[in-house]
Amino acid sequence: MMRDRDPQSPPRLPPRKRGKFLPPQSISSNQPETVTVIMSARTFAHGRCARLRLSVTAKGSTRRVRARAAERSIDELKAGIGDFYDESSELWESMWGEHMHHGYYPNGTLRLDHQQAQVDMIEEALRFADVSSVSRGVDVGCGIGGSSRYIAKKYGATMDAVTLSPRQAARGNELNASAGLGDKVSLQVADAMNMPFDSGSYDLVWSMESGEHMPTKPQFVNELCRVTAPGGRVIVVTWCHRDLAPGETSLSWDEQLILDRICDAYYLPKWCSVADYKDLFEKEGMEDVRTTDWSDEVSWFWLAVIATALTPQGLTGVLRAGPKTLQGALVMPLMQLGYRRGVIKFGVITARKPNAAD
Numbered sequence: 001m002m003r004d005r006d007p008q009s010p011p012r013l014p015p016r017k018r019g020k021f022l023p024p025q026s027i028s029s030n031q032p033e034t035v036t037v038i039m040s041a042r043t044f045a046h047g048r049c050a051r052l053r054l055s056v057t058a059k060g061s062t063r064r065v066r067a068r069a070a071e072r073s074i075d076e077l078k079a080g081i082g083d084f085y086d087e088s089s090e091l092w093e094s095m096w097g098e099h100m101h102h103g104y105y106p107n108g109t110l111r112l113d114h115q116q117a118q119v120d121m122i123e124e125a126l127r128f129a130d131v132s133s134v135s136r137g138v139d140v141g142c143g144i145g146g147s148s149r150y151i152a153k154k155y156g157a158t159m160d161a162v163t164l165s166p167r168q169a170a171r172g173n174e175l176n177a178s179a180g181l182g183d184k185v186s187l188q189v190a191d192a193m194n195m196p197f198d199s200g201s202y203d204l205v206w207s208m209e210s211g212e213h214m215p216t217k218p219q220f221v222n223e224l225c226r227v228t229a230p231g232g233r234v235i236v237v238t239w240c241h242r243d244l245a246p247g248e249t250s251l252s253w254d255e256q257l258i259l260d261r262i263c264d265a266y267y268l269p270k271w272c273s274v275a276d277y278k279d280l281f282e283k284e285g286m287e288d289v290r291t292t293d294w295s296d297e298v299s300w301f302w303l304a305v306i307a308t309a310l311t312p313q314g315l316t317g318v319l320r321a322g323p324k325t326l327q328g329a330l331v332m333p334l335m336q337l338g339y340r341r342g343v344i345k346f347g348v349i350t351a352r353k354p355n356a357a358d
Helices: 060-071 074-096 114-128 146-155 166-178 217-227 253-266 274-283 301-309 312-321 323-330 332-341
Strands: 034-043 048-057 136-140 158-163 185-189 202-208 228-241 287-293 344-352
Touching: 074 114, 074 166, 074 301, 074 312, 074 323, 114 146, 114 202, 114 228, 114 301, 114 344, 136 146, 146 158, 146 166, 146 185, 146 202, 158 166, 166 185, 202 217, 217 228, 217 274, 228 274, 253 323, 253 332, 274 287, 274 344, 301 312, 301 332, 312 323, 323 332, 332 344
Parallel strands: 136 158, 136 202, 158 185, 202 228
Antiparallel strands: 034 048, 228 344, 287 344
């Protein structure tokens, strides 16, 4: 007999390691190439449960996925990223609003105000980095400028922002004008690894879920540090893979399989760990380098996104947006699976640039 859960008690986190994968030694030439992952996504708004079936290829097909990712040059990745967000951003804004990033769910407790959870993610990142004031900031990989406008309003800051998507830049500047921030916030199309800004220009360098797109992480971190003013603060919130254990030289086969499929759909290069980012910032001579893992705090987000995609508006929007958007939607369950298995980590890294007199 099932017992009713106390309605006052917080919902529990979804159990981890729900997907089934075959280890490499168990796959023979006589076995089918496809391993099927079953995911459940709760439609929060209506209380329904939908079953999603996603085929994850193994062996030969996995090599083909990896080959496509490996064959993409930096220019091809940049073009793919720009096209992906040109195609999908309007749909995302219509469903989720101006913030194109995860929401923050304290201690992994479900909340239904998902857009407020996204605002809270900004607040929590600023709090973690001990940011109390901002004069001039830059939003690196800005989407349609949601974080830039929020920080500009909160601190009275002037914000520059860069994206690879012309449509995002145009839409963001429209929203800036509508919010009365046209003289405070400016979006432009530019390469985050070679920004058109002078060195030492910004007391806040902000990267909210753009680092995963950067093909050369050392160059990305170097560029963030270059534009940071002495005494200024860098905040990077990004998708990472788990830290490798002592003696490990790589992720396991099935862990890498998850990331390869996500990379292929979202035009991502090779992932790195939070520990890798920490090392990179320390090598740049940054001080007060701190990191944290908010994987539990974002654990409900992808279930909410999947549930939204399964609504009539979401399904119609995905199909109308275009093939890249559909491709991205089809691997969303793998993001949730990656979090459940512990291979994907939601990393937060912050560092301070030494003052000239230090």
